Amino acid sequence: MxxxxxxxxxxxxxxxxAILPLAIFTPIFSDLLGEPMFTGEAAASQITTxxxxxxxxxxxxxxxxxxxxxxxxxxxxxxxxxxxxxxxxYYLLAFGIPLFYMIITVFLVLLVYCRDAEHxxxxxxxxxxxxxxxxxxxxxxxxxxxxFGEEFGWRxxxxxxxxxxxxxxxxxVVGGILWGVWHAPLTVQGHNFGLDYPGFPFLxxxxxxxxxxxxxxxxxxxxxxxxxxxxxxxxxxxxxQMGFGVFLMLFGAEELNEYADKLNTPESMALLLIPxxxxxxxxxxxxxxxxxxxxxxx
Amino acid sequence: xYGFLYRDLRIARPMLIASAIMLFYTILAPxxxxxxxxxxQEDLTSNNLxxxxxxxxxxxxxxxxxxxxHKGDEKRLxxxxxxxxxxxxxxxxxSKYLSxxxxxxxxxxxSLFTDLIAAAIVDVRTDEVAPTSFISMIMMLFQVxxxxxxxxxxxxxxxxVKKGANLKSxxxxxxxxxxGIYFLFGDISMFxxxxxFLQFLVDVMNGKKGGTTxxxxxxxxxxxxxxxxxxxxxxxxxxxxxxxxxLEQ
Numbered sequence: 001m002x003x004x005x006x007x008x009x010x011x012x013x014x015x016x017x018a019i020l021p022l023a024i025f026t027p028i029f030s031d032l033l034g035e036p037m038f039t040g041e042a043a044a045s046q047i048t049t050x051x052x053x054x055x056x057x058x059x060x061x062x063x064x065x066x067x068x069x070x071x072x073x074x075x076x077x078x079x080x081x082x083x084x085x086x087x088x089x090y091y092l093l094a095f096g097i098p099l100f101y102m103i104i105t106v107f108l109v110l111l112v113y114c115r116d117a118e119h120x121x122x123x124x125x126x127x128x129x130x131x132x133x134x135x136x137x138x139x140x141x142x143x144x145x146x147x148f149g150e151e152f153g154w155r156x157x158x159x160x161x162x163x164x165x166x167x168x169x170x171x172x173v174v175g176g177i178l179w180g181v182w183h184a185p186l187t188v189q190g191h192n193f194g195l196d197y198p199g200f201p202f203l204x205x206x207x208x209x210x211x212x213x214x215x216x217x218x219x220x221x222x223x224x225x226x227x228x229x230x231x232x233x234x235x236x237x238x239x240x241q242m243g244f245g246v247f248l249m250l251f252g253a254e255e256l257n258e259y260a261d262k263l264n265t266p267e268s269m270a271l272l273l274i275p276x277x278x279x280x281x282x283x284x285x286x287x288x289x290x291x292x293x294x295x296x297x298x
Numbered sequence: 299x300y301g302f303l304y305r306d307l308r309i310a311r312p313m314l315i316a317s318a319i320m321l322f323y324t325i326l327a328p329x330x331x332x333x334x335x336x337x338x339q340e341d342l343t344s345n346n347l348x349x350x351x352x353x354x355x356x357x358x359x360x361x362x363x364x365x366x367x368h369k370g371d372e373k374r375l376x377x378x379x380x381x382x383x384x385x386x387x388x389x390x391x392x393s394k395y396l397s398x399x400x401x402x403x404x405x406x407x408x409s410l411f412t413d414l415i416a417a418a419i420v421d422v423r424t425d426e427v428a429p430t431s432f433i434s435m436i437m438m439l440f441q442v443x444x445x446x447x448x449x450x451x452x453x454x455x456x457x458x459v460k461k462g463a464n465l466k467s468x469x470x471x472x473x474x475x476x477x478g479i480y481f482l483f484g485d486i487s488m489f490x491x492x493x494x495f496l497q498f499l500v501d502v503m504n505g506k507k508g509g510t511t512x513x514x515x516x517x518x519x520x521x522x523x524x525x526x527x528x529x530x531x532x533x534x535x536x537x538x539x540x541x542x543x544x545l546e547q
Contacts, residue, residue: 032422046421046431050414131513138520142437145407 007164010070014161017062018153019182022055026185038190056146059153059182066157078156078229090226094235095137097218101275102242108271133242140237147237148229151219154179156229159220168291172220172284176213183208193266207266211273214280215239221283224290299385302393303400305376310366310401317359317405324352325412332419346430346500349416353409353432357439360402361470364447367397368459377542391455391534395527398447406440430500434516441523446470448523448530456537457544 026037029051033042042048067073083091140147158178162171184205187193193204219232307314331348371377371394380390413432420430446466454462502512 046414046417050418053414054411131517134517134521135513138517139437141520141524142406142440143410143433145410 004165006070007161010066010072011158011161011165013069014062014066014153014157015178015182017065018059019185021058021061022182022185025051025055026189030189036189036195038186038192039195043190053146055186057149059151059157060149061153063153063157076156076160078152078223078227080228081230082226082228087226087228090222090231091234094222094231095238097279098235098238098242101279104275105272108274112271113268136241137238140234140241144230144233144237147240148233151223151229151233151236154216155219155223155232159216159223163291168288169284172217172287173213175220176216177209179216180205180209180212183212193269197266199266203266207269207273210277211269214273214277214284217280217284217287218276221287224287299389299393299396302380302383302385302390303397306367306393306397310363313363313366314401317363317401320355320359321405321408324356325408327352328412328416329419332416332423335420335423345420349413349430349432350435350499353413353436354439356405356409357402357436357443360405361443361446361466364398364401365459365463365466367401368394368454368462371459381539381542387538388535391531391538394455395451395531395534398451399444399527402440402443402447406436409436435499438516438519441519444523444527445519448526452530452533452537455534456541458541 029047030037030042033045033047035042037043037045037048037051154175159171159175162175165171166174183191184201187204187208188201193207195201197203215236219235222231222235223229328345328349331345335345381387383389385393410433413436417431446469449469450462450466453465
C-alpha cells in the first residue's frame with residue numbers, strides 16, 4: 001500500500017472515531033433532558049457541561065486509537081514542552097492573540113449592539129469582572145485537558161496528515177471544514193447560534209466551518225512554530241473560556257449582560273468573528289508562503 | 299529525559315497500583331452516592347460529604363505518593379548516569395518536575411471527571427438546576443500540591459530526599475495544626491453545625507460566598523503556582539550539582 005493511500009485510510013479512521021461519540025450520544029442526552037442541549041434550562045444542566053467536556057476529548061481518543069489500529073507508533077506526536085530557541089514566544093502568543101481579537105470584538109459589540117445602553121462602565125462590576133477574567137485564564141491553565149483533548153486530535157494528527165496528501169491551502173480549508181462539521185451534532189442542538197435563525201441548522205454549520213478554518217489557521221501556525229500542541233491547547237482554552245460575555249462584563253455595567261444574551265445568533269456571530277477571521281487569514285497566508293518556500297527549497 | 303520519567307514511574311509502581319485500587323473506591327463512591335439520591339436536601343448534604351472526602355483523599359494520596367518516585371535518587375549510579383546522560387542535569391531535573399506534576403494532574407483529572415459525572419447524575423435524579431460541583435476545590439488542592447512541590451524539590455536536590463520530604467510534611471502539618479487551633483479556639487459560631495459548615499464550604503467553592511477577595515485568590519493562584527514551579531525548576535538546576543557534592547562527602 002502506498003503512503004498516500006495509507007494516510008487517507010488513517011484520516012478516515014481518525015475522523016470516524018472522532019465524530020461518532022458526538023453523533024451518537026448528543027441526541028441521547030438531549031432526549032434525556034427533554035429539550036435541545038444548548039437552549040433554556042438544558043444549557044445550564046450539568047449533563048450539558050459534562051458531555052461538553054468529555055466530548056471534547058474524542059479527537060484525542062481518536063488519535064490514540066488510530067495510531068494503535070494502524071500501528072503507527074507515537075512519532076510526530078507534538079507532545080514536546082520546550083521553551084528553548086525562542087519557542088516561549090508562541091506560548092505567550094497563545095495568551096495574547098485571543099486577548100487581542102476579543103478586545104477589538106468587544107468594541108465592535110459596544111458600538112453596534114450597545115449604543116443605546118445608559119452605562120458602559122461601573123467600578124464595582126469592573127473590579128469583579130477583572131478578577132473573573134484572570135480566574136478564567138487560571139482555570140484554563142489548570143483545566144487544559146478538554147482543550148488539549150481537541151487539539152491533540154486536530155492539530156497534532158489531522159492537520160499534518162492532511163498536509164501529506166494536499167497542498168497547504170487546501171489542507172487548511174479541508175481541516176477547517178472537517179473540524180466545523182465535527183461540531184454539527186452540537187450546532188443542531190443550539191450550540192453557539194441558538195435554534196431560531198433562518199437556514200437553521202445549515203447556516204450555523206457553515207458559520208462554524210468558517211470560524212474553524214480561521215481559528216484552525218492560527219492554531220496550526222502556533223503548533224508548527226512551537227513544534228508542540230500545547231500553545232494551541234492554551235489558545236483554544238482561552239478562546240472558549242473567554243466568551244464575549246466575559247469581555248463585555250469587563251466594562252462592568254450589569255445592563256450589558258442583557259446584550260450578551262442577544263449575541264447568540266449567526267448574524268451577530270458573523271460580525272463578532274471579523275477580527276478573528278482577519279488574524280486567521282494572516283496566519284493562513286504565512287503558512288501557505290512557508291509551505292511554498294519549503295517546496296521550492298526541496 | 300523520558301527515560302528518567304519512565305524509571306521514576308517504574309520505581310513508584312507499587313504505590314501507583316495502590317493508587318489505582320484506592321481510585322476504584324474514590325470514583326465509585328461519589329457515583330453510587332449520586333445514584334442513590336432522592337430529592338431530599340439531607341441526602342444531598344451527605345452525598346456532598348462523600349464527594350468531599352473522596353476527592354480530598356485522591357489529592358492527599360497524590361501528595362504523599364510522589365515521594366516514592368524519588369526512591370534511589372541518592373544512589374551513586376543514578377546520580378552519575380544523570381550527570382553523564384545526553385539530557386544532562388537539566389534533563390534529569392526536568393524529568394523529576396514532570397513526574398511530580400503527572401501524578402497530581404492525573405488524579406485531578408480523574409477527580410474532575412468523577413465529579414462531572416456525579417453532578418450530572420444528581421442533576422437527573424433531583425431536578426437540581428445547578429448541583430454542587432467540587433471543581434474549584436479539586437483545582438485548588440491540585441494547585442496547593444504543586445506549590446508545595448515547588449518548595450520541596452529544590453530542598454530535595456540540595457539537601458537530600460529525606461530533608462525535602464520532611465520539609466513538605468512540616469509545612470503540611472503546620473497548615474493542619476493552624477486549622478486545628480482555629481477550630482479549637484477561634485470563632486466558629488458562623489459555621490453553626492457541621493452541616494452548615496459543609497454548606498458554607500460548598501457555597502464558597504461555587505462562588506456564592508467569599509466575595510472579591512476569594513475570587514482574586516482563586517484567579518491569582520494558578521498564575522502564582524505556575525510561576526513558582528518554573529522558578530523552582532530553575533533553582534533546582536543550579537542546586538543539583540551542589541547536592542551531589544554533598545552526597546559524595
